[in-house]
Amino acid sequence: NAGVTQTPKFQVLKTGQSMTLQCAQDMNHNSMYWYRQDPGMGLRLIYYSASEGTTDKGEVPNGYNVSRLNKREFSLRLESAAPSQTSVYFCATRMEYSNQPQHFGDGTRLSIL
């Protein structure tokens, strides 16, 4: 039972390159989330998908796009990477909106040179 799987675990990009971070869950959860974590900034929500077929912006969506491919998969795309996007990215899932815990993947450590 893998839970929430993120790929890749590490990535180094050059400024201007594009990349897609993948997230897949086998927990049959409806809601999926993408966060970035920077030192001293906590977890900031980039985009989320409350259910299959819907996506919404979070606190820091600029420079990112998402796709909820199906109930299991939620990808995050950087179209033109910038050094300011160097961060640790976490995918999380939850059964539904409220009163449920979130389950996080192991994260993707992304460096942009």
Place this chain on the structure above:
Amino acid sequence: GQQVMQIPQYQHVQEGEDFTTYCNSSTTLSNIQWYKQRPGGHPVFLIQLVKSGEVKKQKRLTFQFGEAKKNSSLHITATQTTDVGTYFCAGCAGNTPLVFGKGTRLSVIA
């Protein structure tokens, strides 16, 4: 929008000392959750509080939810080196995504 403030940002304690982190929301919450993130790891759910004034305990950890449902605290009694990590509170105000505090990083000196 909804904001969740968490203090302190860092706390260094001697092993055996107590530790408390505080969380305050700008809006009334329907529930609050606490997570722990070990160094190099991902956040892991600890507990959820739903009722006004609720107090829950997990071994040496005590969690409280304020009467007005706008603040919460996590208290660890007699810290151990295994308690090292960053503790996050996360508040939910109705049918919206969780809003996380910035976390309190706990260091325990043996």
